[in-house]
Amino acid sequence: MYASVIVAISNKNVDRLFTYKIPEHLEDKIQPGSRVFVSFGPRMIQGFVVEVKNDTDLDPSKIKPIQKVMDVYPVLTKELIHLSKKLADYYVERHIKVIEAILPAALKMKSRSVLKLSDDASTIARETFKKFDDEKIDVKLLDMNDLKQLMPFINSKEIIEEKEFSQHTKKKTRRGIESNYLDIKPSSRAVKQIELLELVEESGPLTYEQIEEEGYSIGVINALVDNGFCKKIDILVERDPYEGRVFYQDEKKILTPEQQHAFDKIKKSIDDDTHETFLLHGITGSGKTEVYLQVIEEVLNRGENAIMMVPEIALTPQMVQRFKSRFGDDVAVIHSMLSHGERYDEWRKIREGRARISIGARSNVFAAFQNVGCIIIDEEHESTYKQNERPYYHARLVAKWRAEYYNCPLILGSATPSIESYARSEVGVYQRLELTERPTEQTVPTPEIVSMVKEREDGNTSIISRKLDMKIRDRISKDEQMILLLNRRGYANFLVCQNCGHVPMCPNCDISLTYHKSNNSLMCHYCAYEEPMPTKCGACGEHDLSLRGTGTQKIEEILRDTYNVDVVRMDIDTTRNKGAHEKLLSTFEKENIPILLGTQMIAKGLDFKNVTLVGVLNADTILNLPDFRANERTFQLLTQVSGRAGRGDVEGEVIFQTYNEDHYAIQFAKENDYRSFYLREMEYRKLARYSPYYFHVLFTISSEYQDRVIKAASDIHTVIQKDVSNRSILIGPSPSPIERIQNKYRFQIILKYKSEPELFKVLHELDNKYSKEYQKTQTSLRIDVDPEYIM
DNA sequence: AGCACGCCGACT
């Protein structure tokens, strides 16, 4: 028997199958999906079996045997192997890179070099070696002097270097005890010991923590062990990221007629075992989650598993809580803030069938279930579903492929669907289900637009309009809460010299520096560059520096000073630490802080009953970005954030401050009219020949040397031009909107096409060529298929 | 990715 193996080396040259002999003693252990250990050239590496076959046409003398199998169960299912190949082809990626994205990082192998004595080492070699260690020396602990001493023996092969491999993450254990199941009992006077012994015999091994929780001291444990009734053992424990939190029982709710209709349609697809994609278009607060929950219950009843996708799990603790309280321990939670170990534990729960639902962000789309019964993507329009580093996959497409494979429904839910998904529901590729009303009595607030142009004309230069100011004061006096959104972090956007107009720029990127008050420094938001706040202009030397543009830090200060109230600020700078989101949100809710101020991360999913006012301080920040989805993102953001108001008994109010009051994205957001926005946006997309009328590929060429970038970009343009039909459109090469980031010049080419059957072959050839080119000229090519951002 | 192989310039 032979195995086709993908080796764990991310390089274009080895991105293919290698054939290994399966030794007889491993035949029943090696299956497609097994993680194995093989000799490759001069070293030992990890690999993944993708196929097991009876024969090969390779020269038998070239074939080496598989050394080891790493796991009892294969880590990949047949479906995931197939999926990984398909993804590698589509996104122009190396097969191993996709496999590594599918598996938890803990399964990657970490190796270290150690030195050992060879059997025929001389006495002097042995003596030198023993100065460091008796058995083996870790190379990374040696300094140059140590190496100098050992080098002669390494050269004479008396001391040999070996690679040692260890799994990235150890299974986590806790100290605990297990009963020895003796026939005799502790003395009748030792009441506590008898009780605890009974407990341990009844429930199996217990950890010290568990025992202490039950009210027995360490003394009792030690007594049982000392008297021989129990023995100390290490107990495997799962790392529970939600440890110590209480979940309230969540009751199943009665569906509204609209929800019931949506549920019935989806149930039919489940019952018929057919794949269908549903677009669940429901206004904010229309109860999409309840539909998801009941669909999942249906799937579980059939003995199948459910994958629940959310945009950013740290932002949706309320959703996780609802799932945990409805389904309890059947839920595995996967997201980027987990440690490698925690993530590995959740992955094992899924792979070994101990979890039946997995809820998580983007990478959760790879949940290793054997029988997927439905995949749900909440807020399907969110751009976080597209990974913006390699591999550049979009979770929605991956979900579609997996749902097709399992003949199960894919449910895309959103109040503001992506233009692409809505367009597919218009032509019947997706089945659209509408939820137009809220199950509670709450009405959807109608936003008001305040023109900041007019505000300036009337002499108000503040970032807060007179109307918003009035409403803020009103809420504070009534002890109600509000959410204010400003999509710009930092203190001031940039610094300008009033004398000569000089603006301090990042030395590594073509972008102005942002002032951060907390550390009184200028920072670049594109690289880690930071410099102290200057006291005079770097160009003319005058002391006439002025801060322009307002970020969340400054607003926070203004709000505190003007209204004399507490403010909770939420942006990347305040939420960098684990658990910070939840902490800030619960402070806001429990301490009834009047104002929650934040960037776009506060627009999604929050549900606070006492919030009666939502203010968008500048609705134009995204609108002005040079990206064809800027209108769509503005509309989505405004609609989403409006939905945060009026979730309780009191009706909510929403204010949009803008310099573009006539823009259709803002107008339709105000009117809460998704469909009109969609139709208007489609006209623009058609005219400008953008998605969904065309597919896109974004090529970004970057290098430290400007001339090399220009040369490479023009070469790439020529190659693509030659290979695509004349129905496709090539834009560029042109400098990227931010031409230089981290000292690298960037040029881009955008390909728009409708149908190019040969395209992917060309893309792989280009990728191939430029991965070699990179070694020669430090010029790299990034190919982003279906880009989410064209900037 | 790493490593051997091999082909040209600067030395003992």
Place this chain on the structure above:
DNA sequence: GTCGGCGTGCTC
């Protein structure tokens, strides 16, 4: 003549 630069090719 030989040491060593790094371009090229190969790994089942």
